[in-house]
Amino acid sequence: MTKKVLILAGDAVEALEIYYPYFRCLEEGYETTIAAGSAKKLHTVVHDFIGWETYTEKEGYLIDAAASFEDINPEEYDGLIIPGGRAPEHIRLNQYVPGIVSHFFEANKPIAAVCHASLVLTTVKEHIKEREMTAYIACKPEVEAAGGTYIEEPLHTDGNLVSGHAWPDLPGLMKEFIKQVNESKVTI
Template identity: 65%
Template sequence: MAAKKILIVTGDAVEALEVYYPYFRCMEEGFEADIAAPHKKKLHTVIHDFEDWETYTEKPGYLVEANLAFEDVKAEQYDGIIIPGGRAPEHIRMNEYLPGIVTHFFEADKPVCVMCHGSLVLTPIADVVKGRKMTAYQACRPEVESTGAEYMNEMDYVDRNLISGHAWPDLPAIMKEFVKQINSY
């Protein structure tokens, strides 16, 4: 039996924990995982932390290799997709290839894991998330609601194949569900 294949879509300024934790968790499970970005390159990650500010702070993080450019992704070859947060979703959502890639996973009813600001990637494809329920970082609530999705004020939420989390502290719960769905797919 061939290994399950997972696609992680991101770009520069991805939250470090939200890309590394899922990537290593997928490898631990025996899944093949590709990290795709606008360009095949080393990506700069950021570290968002909750200190004594009224919002999160940001510091430079590790580098992570994007081994695939969005234009080279063949979505039908993957069993699930992970969309990390950070600031990357702000700019990758504008990539001409990404909306079609993400739409494929919704239309094929494959597992979709969205973390934190990753919800911004869904704004250009509002038609596929309209009527769905999901959570995201609280500052993303207006964007979630602008897609026609219902914002769930919870740390993690599962709506069929759409698995969403509020922020990186919720990774254990959402990755547990994602792995379960991938193994059942």
Template identity: 65%
Template structure:
């Protein structure tokens, strides 16, 4: 069965958190569509941790094309959804179509991979995450808990159709668990 993955993001997406899942899906011969509020060349950012700083740094990363605007997306056409982190979730979560897309995947129990700050998108559809367990970047814990979800203090967590990761260092396990969810949902192997 053909698999179609949707990645929803915007400018200031963490470069590793979009490029790693995007290329891993392509390596597995999975069709991937990147959607953003506006179809455009997105500016990624590179977040890193330096010993002299108590928070992460941010520098410009490579650019990447979005293939569609979120308004062009019918979530029913996709098997799964990835929401990468960075600062993009802070602003895309206010887009009603992004909220509709996230709600669709939660309601339909389709595989979802959400990493770092991507969980901020889920907090806008809180009725669908109340009682769910997830991890996220530590600074997102208050929003996750305020939305009624249980924050799990691990780098990686799977709760039903939802795999969540703490940050880009967790990407290998995150993608492995995402592919496991996608394979089990479709009754196939990847």
């Protein structure tokens, strides 16, 4: 049967961090669902460093979220991807997101988290406590406050949790995530 991957996103998701994993999953033959607060066109953003101390942000492409968080049954999915950008700041406040994310930890299914995705993971502290992960450096205080160990490397794998600093790390992140999804049993 076909593997199924869920991507959690919202407006201001980083363009490369959603498009690269989405297309890579489609290329792999996975049935891939993008979910957000509601089924709608999401606005992406482009983050880059152009001589500033922090990243700049520009408007990116639109991408369709086919489902709402409320309608997601995480048991139907074999893997979870959480892209970064500013979307994690607000999707972590959605009442359904912690339950969705918790399922993937509890079922030991592959989770890929890149950049600011760590902000979503801090809503499930019980699952990242004493776990190692990396993220965009500005998220280090939140990872540590949630009981996780922040790793300085651009990519890190701790069991089913594959994490990366930012979009330049997507090739390695997706290689490990896909390996884990392909090695896992099909959910349905």
